[in-house]
Amino acid sequence: MPTGTDTVASPTFLELQRELAVLSPRAWRFGALTLASRAGALVSEGLRIGHRYGFDSGLFMAHVYENAPRGRTRVGTAIDRRLLARRTCQAFREIRVLARDALDEALAADASGAPVIADLAAGPAPYLFEALSAHPAAVAIVADIDPVALAQARAAARNVGLEGRATFVNANAFERTALAELEPRPTIVIELGLYGIYPDDAMIERHFRDLAETVSPQQIVLNVQTENPEIEHIARVWRNARGQRCVWRLRPLELILRWAGAAGYEAASIRADRHRIYRVARLERSR
Numbered sequence: 001m002p003t004g005t006d007t008v009a010s011p012t013f014l015e016l017q018r019e020l021a022v023l024s025p026r027a028w029r030f031g032a033l034t035l036a037s038r039a040g041a042l043v044s045e046g047l048r049i050g051h052r053y054g055f056d057s058g059l060f061m062a063h064v065y066e067n068a069p070r071g072r073t074r075v076g077t078a079i080d081r082r083l084l085a086r087r088t089c090q091a092f093r094e095i096r097v098l099a100r101d102a103l104d105e106a107l108a109a110d111a112s113g114a115p116v117i118a119d120l121a122a123g124p125a126p127y128l129f130e131a132l133s134a135h136p137a138a139v140a141i142v143a144d145i146d147p148v149a150l151a152q153a154r155a156a157a158r159n160v161g162l163e164g165r166a167t168f169v170n171a172n173a174f175e176r177t178a179l180a181e182l183e184p185r186p187t188i189v190i191e192l193g194l195y196g197i198y199p200d201d202a203m204i205e206r207h208f209r210d211l212a213e214t215v216s217p218q219q220i221v222l223n224v225q226t227e228n229p230e231i232e233h234i235a236r237v238w239r240n241a242r243g244q245r246c247v248w249r250l251r252p253l254e255l256i257l258r259w260a261g262a263a264g265y266e267a268a269s270i271r272a273d274r275h276r277i278y279r280v281a282r283l284e285r286s287r
Contacts, residue, residue, distance in 0.1 A: 043076030054241030058149030
């Protein structure tokens with residue numbers, strides 16, 4: 001189906017990877033922003049979580065999804081409110097809704113009668129448990145490489161009475177053996193927030209082949225970050241769960257669809273958040 005043209009914004013990924021010249025005005029600017037962000041972490045709950053656990057962590061995403069500014073003193077709450085109002089955080093919340101819509105669509109199109117959903121980088125996975133509640137015949141495999149995020153997802157499932165319909169697996173989505181061991185065999189795979197934090201194109205291209213050859217789901221729901229005016233702020237100020245700079249890779253949607261197409265999948269629907277930072281796509285096996 002037509003997708004339009006997604007352009008990857010500048011600066012490039014390679015430019016973001018490079019450290020700025022120490023005496024450059026941009027280095028001073030981002031240095032000041034980093035100091036302000038770390039100082040803000042003393043009073044803002046979101047900045048505290050981000051700097052302690054990573055701005056790509058399940059704990060930070062849960063705070064963004066909740067969208068309830070918290071902090072020590074009114075100043076801290078105001079700083080947290082400003083963080084949660086960033087366009088990237090708004091897009092995070094919107095893709096949760098878009099992902100839920102795509103997942104509902106996938107469940108409606110599932111011809112098995114007993115859908116098995118595998119979320120391979122689940123984090124807190126609120127959209128997944130909402131979908132399970134609405135589709136009693138479905139079960140889920142909740143997978144994540146982060147044990148903390150996995151524990152958070154298990155607690156969320158328990159809170160809504162769905163722990164018995166979910167299997168929780170500590171696994172790396174990019175390991176072929178981990179994919180081959182998923183049981184029961186998934187009919188729908190979800191991959192949200194996964195591609196942007198891994199810069200290796202070859203690994204993601206290979207991942208689509210691995211999915212097709214080991215799991216062979218009928219449908220895949222994924223997202224890709226195609227453009228983001230805040231990408232340099234994120235790369236220079238935020239830190240990931242490993243304590244490194246959050247240098248996220250923007251990719252054209254067409255590139256992801258080409259890799260998926262080579263593995264035997266084609267786009268059935270595509271959605272975008274209002275800022276057009278992300279695309280959420282539902283793929284089906286090619287007929």
